[in-house]
Amino acid sequence: MRKAITVIAVVLVLVLIGAGAYSWLSSSDRSPIPESQRDDLPGLEEITEPDWCPDVEIVSTGGxxxxxxxxxxxNPxxxxxxxxxxxxxxxxxxxxxxxxxxxxxxxxAQFKNINSQGEMSYDESRAEGTARVxxxxxxxxxxxxxxxFxxxxxxxxxxxxxxxxxQIGGGQGVIPAEKVRGVALIADxxxxxxxxxxxxxxxxxxxxEISLQPVSGLIQFVVPGATMTGERPNGFGALADRTYQICAPEDSVCDAPYDIGNGIDRAMGLVEATGIHAQYASNPDVIPGTTTTQWAIDWAHGLINQ
Incomplete structure (x- = not known):
């Protein structure tokens, strides 16, 4: 008899608990937890970043x-x-x-050509660099x-x-465009x-790469594995107003003529890009009143301190 009474009591308690829970869940008067109280609840705290996270990261890629x-x-x-x-x-x-x-x-960072057959091809090197960045x-x-960045x-x-x-400016990048403060391309x-x-x-x-794209197949004889890819598809998109293009006059890499001319000679010029191409640190004729090096340093300081 006692066991039966105990079972009945337990059932009644469970029924009351269930009814109370249903009443609370279905109540139209129930309001959400105020924002001021959410911070006190476990599991709702904000995710914090590691202490070493910088305000700005500069990603630099050499030639x-x-x-x-x-x-x-x-420490390269x-x-x-x-x-x-x-x-x-x-x-x-x-x-x-x-x-x-x-x-x-x-x-x-290599550029396989007729003078250096054992190096990584330009296409392979470029793909590796892109993946690292x-x-x-x-x-x-x-x-x-x-x-x-x-x-x-x-x-x-x-x-x-x-x-x-x-890619970032065109909306297909690995980070949003608004996270990029500026881009500097030297001898692109x-x-x-x-x-x-x-x-x-x-x-x-x-x-x-734009000038020689029409004869990209011919270029392979001088620079095997170097595809001349032509124009970029997005024109930097959302980053166009903060992407800076710096090119020295007569630099065969970024200041090539529009006409194809002798493709083989032009390809050799690309391989042997020395002279002006190697003088950006000291050439006073690229940016009036300063050098490319000093301009880039001052530009970066301005972006960091904005």
């Missing part, structure tokens, strides 16, 4: 023979004479790494969503950086007049 895939991105030593180091070195010295993180792309951007954006590159590195910026082989911002002198030509 041909200026980088190596195992190089330290924070493969080529101490890399042009981009003349820019990133002073920037790195000016800021704490927890405020401004300077990251140099480690990739096989996008991988870093994706990693930092996912880990440190408040971090903004400054992108810069020289020569082969400018092509890589410009391609990444074109896909440079188009009127696309992006030119802070220096006007040059008459176009990027070699």
């Amino acid at each position: 041909t023979w200026e980088s190596w895939p195992t190089d330290d991105p924070f 030593t493969f080529n101490p004479n890399s042009f981009m180091l003349s820019i990133t070195g002073p920037l790195q010295a000016a800021y704490d790494i927890n405020d401004v993180r300077v990251w140099t792309t480690p990739y096989t 996008t991988g870093e951007l994706r990693h930092i954006h996912q880990t440190c969503p408040s971090t903004d 400054i992108l810069m590159g020289f020569s082969q590195g400018a092509v890589i950086t410009g391609d990444v910026a074109d 082989g896909r440079r188009e007049p009127g696309v992006g911002v030119n802070p220096g002198v006007e040059v008459d030509g176009i990027g070699a």
Whole structure:
């Protein structure tokens, strides 16, 4: 008899609990938890970033023979004479790494041609560099969503950086366009007049990859595995007003003539891009009143401190 009474009591209690729960869940008077009280509830706290997340990350990509895939991105030593180091070195010295993180792309910066058959092809090198840049951007954006970026590159590195910026500006990139404060492309082989911002002198030509695209098959005889890709599809899109194109007059990489001319000779000129192409750090005829190096340093400071 006692067991029966106990069972009945338990059933009644469960019925009352169920009825109360149903009444609470179905009540039209129930209001959401006020914002002021949500912070006190476990599991609703904001996700915090790691302490090392910087305000800005500079992603710098050097040109041909200026980088190596195992190089330290924070202390690159493969080529101490890399042009981009003349820019990133002073920037790195000016800021704490927890405020401004300077990251140099480690990739096989090579350009296989008839004089260097054992090197990685331009297409392969470019793909590797692009993967390294996008991988870093994706990693930092996912880990440190408040971090903004400054992108810069020289020569082969400018092509890589410009391609990444074109994807971001066109809405197909690994980070949103609003996370990019600025892009600097120095001696870009896909440079188009009127696309992006030119802070220096006007040059008459176009990027070699645009100029030589009609004879891309012929170029393979001199530069195997180097596809001349032509114009970028998006014109930098949302980043067009903050992407800077810097080109020295008569630099065969970014100031090539519109007419195809002798494709073989032009390809050799691309391979042997020395002289003017190697003088951006000191050439006073690229940006009036300053050098490319100093302009880029001042430009980056302005973006960092905006």
